[in-house]
Amino acid sequence: MTESVAPSAAPRPLAVAPVAAASPAARAAIEIDDVDFHYGASKALHDITLNIPERQVTAFIGPSGCGKSTLLRCLNRMNDLIDGARVSAGRIRIDGVNIFDPRVDVIELRKRVGMVFQKSNPFPKSIYENITYGLRIQGQKTKARLDEVVEHSLRGAALWDEVKDRLHESALGLSGGQQQRVCIARAIAVEPEIILMDEPCSALDPIATAKVEELIHGLKKQFTIVIVTHNMQQAARCSDRTAFFYLGKLIEYADTRTIFMNPANPQTEAYVSGRFG
Amino acid sequence: MKPAPSAFAAIFGRPTPAKRVETGVFWLLRLCTYFVLLCAAFIFWDIGSKGGAVVFQSSAPFINVPFLTESPETLNVFVRDGREQTMGDRAFRQFKAEHAAEMKGVAVETYVYSAGGIFPNIAGTVLLVLGSILIALVLGVLSAIYLSEYATEGPFIRFLRLSIVNLAGVPSIVFGLFGFGMFVIALDFGVSLLAGWLTMAFMVLPIIITASEEALKAVPQGYREGSLALGATKFQTILTNVLPYALPGILTSSVLAIARVAGETAPIMFTAAFVMRDELPWQVQKWTDFIFQGVMALPYHIYVVASKIPQNEYTRDVQYGTAFVFLFTVAAIAMTAVILRQRLRKKYQW
């Protein structure tokens, strides 16, 4: 398993968008140590260990059912909602705190670790209410502050110009790509440290996908992003580091370029070259 | 030798015996269906026409106001000057006092409850329905939220669901028996509104729980996850992002429950209903008297006038009139629920 912290400076033919070289001393935002995960009796993750660097995009790839989404949902403990799902060994630390520690407040965790889902799920409320939802439930009521956050988040999600005139219309009236960006804006609005994206583009057409990818690229200046994707081109285009999972095991984790150009593991090579999966 | 028909000819072939049988059977099915509808329609027509004649009238104000605003009275029938006269009890007493000499020895036939109106019955039914629905809604919706949002599969939940299903199948008279043994006697509420409320609330509880849970389950999981991922607590999520979308469905179920509660007689027979009571429900001294009083109720009144007094031209009006008011009120509530449900099905397709 290659574990190089500094990305290499070689040319990156697969990447569409130019990627700014991350700082070589990038701190780990999330440290995952020896995590085992069970759904009831069946083991879904085996002994996963990886560090996710701060302010970079990390992609999880692998065939369906390989555990990549499961791992992602561990990071903000969304798996707590599923009956019988549990982390049976290991720990995940964010800023040095094990998030499975009983003292950890899961609500606060989720405020710090935002999430965007596979199927865009704007609430059947207005765009404005969607964006401000997170702040309102935290008790924020000042209109000026909310307005400010809405504009800031929508700009951050590159949606401001498209929706600024209809902020008070239902978010369900937007196109699929716009809905997904509302969800991203909604996640940004609570100012998390980390944003988890669970196949955010799987239901979008190529043009909407390109927009979201562009957005992801912009967001990493401010946030640590973990993205699960089924689409290898997408991982190649917008991530800095890539982890390849297979059957609940982490097969290889390295710089994206290495994974795609020069994988160490033959399984990884077979997968990225499209021979299975 | 006849040539075998080509495939093309077979497609346009004449009706085969199988086809004819099919048509016949379909007609039979159609006949069955419409027969059922006709039976129901006949009941509505019979009670609608005969009862409508009591409740409505051809001159202004077109509605038989006394029937809807007065209390039931005994009807007195007697012959005077060769003409038959009918009079309510109060009017008759006055009349008798005024014509004491004349009335001596005149045979008077009496029919209980056949004069006056049914106002206290309407009021009693409304009170019974409102109270029991309120109790059932609070208990039912909270239970449904628990089942849909919090419950994790386990022995407790399995037992809970079993209880609900079985509760739904318990005959209403058994609920009445339970209410009588539990509230009227063991808790010593007496025959009272409170006993009736609780009995009927428990009776419709399964309906409300099941329907509300269905409405809650219909709210997409994504709304919950989205809200939780933004750092909302579970309760905030339910309150702001689940319940509002399930509300229409819950409302429909509660309207259905109202129809059920309003239509039931057996559970209130010995828990809340009086055959006759002179005071109106709000003519009480203190609020405890209010909830511990028995009331007259429409369905029980129908039972009484249908079974305890003879069927003849004098009693027909009150029988059909009461049945009319009751049937069409309950039917209107049920119709509202049916329409509401259809509207919602169209509107909320996630």
Add this chain to the structure above:
Amino acid sequence: MLTLLFRMSATTETPSLARLATREVLLRKRRGWFFGMTGDQFVKYVFQGNAAVSIIVLGLITFTIFKDAVGFIPMNHANLAVYRLAGLEYVDLYREQVTAHSTMSRYLAGIRARQLDILMQKEGLAPAAAMARLAAYDGFANSFADTINEQETLLGTMTDLVTAVKERQTVAQDLAVAKKNLLGAMSGATPERAVELQQQADAIQIEVIDYQAEIKPLLALRPEIAATNASQMTAMKEILGQAPKFADAELNRRMEKFQGFVQGYFNEAAVVAEKMAAWDQTKPVGRLEAFNAFAFGRKWITASFWQDWYGIIPLLTGSLLIAFLALLLALPLGVAAAIYVNQVARPMEQKILKPYIEFIAAIPSVVLGFFGIAMLGETLRRLSQLPALDWVPGFPMAERLNATTAACLLALMAIPTIFSLAEDAINNVPRSFKEASFALGATRLQTIIHIIVPAALSGIMAAMLLGFGRVVGETMVVLLCAGNRIQTPDLSAGLGVIFQPVHTMTGIIAQEMGEVVRNSIHYRALFMVGAVLFLISLLVNWLAQKIVRRYRISIG
């Protein structure tokens, strides 16, 4: 209240100025604000508590009903014990013989009616002349009827004897209850009042009845009974020798049958005599007997001066007869309507029919019952009186309110239930089944018969069961329309049994509950009936669920 909880559960506010480090935020302790619980936990327990209400209610229903029902057994045991001790049982044994004799007299009266019929119809005699022709027969019948006179007198004496004892027992029992109440009231009374109560209680003299001594005069009648039986036998044989002969073959056949009856009567008299000889006052009444008298008892007689019986059989059979009839009507109609609406009807038709049929369920049962009394009962009776329908067994109906009247209305109530569930079941048959069948060239009817109905069969079965549950548990319609005659349906009437008035379990509770003395045996007997209903409903539910579960697996 909700908004308050809402606010409380949001205990932390993000400070907008200085952003705290993630580490601090994650480990910040949430304030417990209610017995150490966080708002969310508290709310969860509130919801959970509410959900538990369903369990509690079911538990309470079970408890309330069975608590009062179980008390019935010892009370009925005491009831039956007195029946034996006071000699009522002994007298009832003898009464059987007398009843058998009067049945024979009634049979003779039947023959007379037939003769009169023949004389008037066939021979065209005037009533007076016909009566005159029957004088000889009447002489025979009367002298036959007279042969029971001595027994009847004896029976009267015996009845008087035991009734007196029973009455004294009842008085003693009432006094005992009064005394117990007085003593019970002492615990909460002031000392002076307590003394007063004690005095009152002491003043009550409860007679202790020595049953064995009391029935001595009853048993002393034994030789007399044997003597009357012997003299009756000779008298009857003598009379039988003078039995008239008829020209009509049918009448002769009846007369022969009558002679057979008389022989049967002699045998029965011997059996009764044996039983009376073997009767033992001191034989204890078994616990099980008290229960069996309920579960298998064929008599429900209450508030009688002689002996109360609480046997559920007439009520249970009445309920089942009505339920069976109602299902017989509702099942084909409901399922046919379900098939029609789901498979045959045009979409437009479907949209109207479905809510309409479901809407029928909203007709209140008491209105249906009223309709039965005011309209349907009379209509059915008129119909049954049509000469063209004479061939139907049981027609013309004797009563306008009977099992069939109630069953028709109950069927209308059960149809929406059966329809909805059956329609659901048919709707759940995967589309692919149907399409595969069509693709093989099957007609729509063939597809329905061979594919859809079998696939939906268990759903339809469950619909039938739940419809049955609904019908058995329905009260108002049967209370108003079933005729309320407490009698086990007489199957000897053949199919005509369905036009007999019956009483039902639900009906008896509704009718008698309002008038019984609290905690009396009658009160508890009604709770017993309620318990039976409750158990039936649980059984029906359990079966329906079992069927539905199996069905889900077979489709899934």
